[in-house]
Amino acid sequence: MLSSELTQLLQPIQQFLGCETPDAWLSMAGQPEHLPVLLQDHLICELKAAQSAMYLIRRYAIDESSAEALLLWLKPFEDFTYRQQGDWRDLAGLSLKKSMLPKASSAYAQELIDKMLLLIKEELHHFYQVLEVMAENNIAYTKITSSRYARGLLRYVRTYEPQAMVDKLICGAFIEARSCERFAKLAPLLPKRIADFYISLLRSEARHYQDYLALATQIAAEDISARIAFFRQIEAELILAPDSDFKFHSGMPSAA
Template sequence: MLSTELDNLIQPVNDFLSCATPASWLKEAARPENLATLLRDHLICELKAAQSAMYLIRRYAVDESSANALLQWLKPYEDFTYRQQGDWRALAGLSLKKSMIPKASSDYTQDLIDKMVLLIKEELHHFYQVLELMADNDISYQKTTSSRYAKGLLRHVRTYEPQAMVDKLICGAYIEARSCERFARLAPLLPARIADFYISLLRSEARHYQDYLTLAEQIADADICERIAYFGKVEAELISSPDFDFKFHSGCPQVAASDQSAA
């Protein structure tokens, strides 16, 4: 990807986010001993992104048979990730076997289905690509706990509709935008093949955050600038505050007192 194209993709993302990734996180992420943790958590993030998009389709857009087809699509990935069942190579090329049938007519249903099904396809493809990178670097898959990041955002989602849906979409936009920003900033610090892979993800990640925002605006049918700004502050606090758990979306790395004394 040419530098001009890269700049054009990243600038709107940087403008959308309320803060940049702290230098201390980038320094920690660039440490060779943290590569396994970074890739394992990136792997989980790709699956979580697909699951979040699937939830939105199932909850708001499709009939029961379509919802079940979505569950079956993701099941092999979830079996591998959470139950450590199956060979990861068997995940190559798995696809949705059924057309999605809207459960009700609305101004946004088909757009939600189209955007989120594409997002799921891309995230699951990225999931497989991360597994390939892990294999190339002799990094075995291990279960990893979730970071505080997504839960920290979703804690602020309103509990009544359609505002809850709008807030979830805004949260999705921030998660995708932060991923995009970190891919761009990490790329120069990582081994060449991983750097090339991260650069290759930027176009889809940048589109994902914009798709989430477009859907949020469409469903709210009102100005959502105030909610975007609200979640921007929440997201920036999660990214810039101290965090003892190093993950792909974690905050400023902190060393536990016991580790400091040992050093």
């Protein structure tokens, strides 16, 4: 049972999304045999969220030496995830070693840096927390394929600037909002330790979606409601369409 504060926090997210997570997906996600893939995919989603934020900063906001420092920060996490190198316990407390210098030509660079650096820090912390939960439940990390979800959104990103950046930020908002919605719906179905962890993520995920939307609105300098509505429909289709590959952001289970 969510507190009234968290229920209120979730209301704008539920209004922002075009649909709720289907009961059939929740039924599958709540089955103990699906917990390993749920946590493993959640782990990868946390890293990809950090990578996406890093890409935005490197592409649009910082100088070359700052971009290199960002790459070095994420490298141990990527080595563990994609190359299965290193001990996950060594990832605790890794931090950025350099101040980010904004591009002088960008009016929004500093705000993009501030919001995305906080997001990266939080996502990497969540990444480590998922590994802790997996260890507590004797779930070993193994590489798995990514779901269709993020690719399905990003394929519609426009190819010219600043519209490409605006679309990427809108996609980021939907991914964060859907994650928040699913954490809340999953919590009652999972063991208490994991449920408490998922509830603890709600505030940061809610803020992340708001930060993405605020940046998209600022950078577009025009009404983006039509573009949000376009991606809302695409996102809902991905969530409601039959999907044979169960993952954290997958669609309606095909068996349903």
